[in-house]
Amino acid sequence: MNLQDKFCPSCAAALETKEVFGHERPVCPDCARVIFYDPKVAVICIVPRDGKVLMIRRATDQGYGLWGLPGGYVDRGEVVEMAAAREVWEETGLRVEPEELIGLFSVGGDPVMVVVYDAQETGGELEAGPEALEVGFFDIEDLPELAFPRDQDVLTKWQASKDQKG
Ligand SMILES: [Zn+2]
Incomplete structure (x- = not known):
């Protein structure tokens, strides 16, 4: 308390x-x-490259050593897309441009709601930031051990939206 x-x-x-x-x-x-x-708002980005997606191995308390999509909390007053790009840059060294909104994910009893964007790389250099042990791109059919099962749902929804567009 x-x-x-x-x-x-x-x-x-x-x-x-x-x-x-x-x-x-x-x-x-x-x-x-x-x-x-109030609920808290987090934002994560799906950053594709050559058919794989960007993931980080977490260096923070929750899910330490396990993998997740890059992202973090939105500051009060911060534009959500800017928070998304900032978090990806801090964690992975890559500059990205959030584009399509994939969805807003929330579950009962969890104070955190998660906004998910599809994002495109615009520059930077892949390098683990202070909140990541490792960074890398993974095939979504062959993911490393996830910190949050939610990321699997997020990727499934993202894949479905890609398939729809063909
Ligand atoms: Zn009072």
């Missing part, structure tokens, strides 16, 4: 937890303010 979850932002009274609108939420016993948690 963060400090901001312990005290009311309006009157600084200690918050209590109560069920409000179907969920347990922090509530102020003094001024009745209810704290609603």
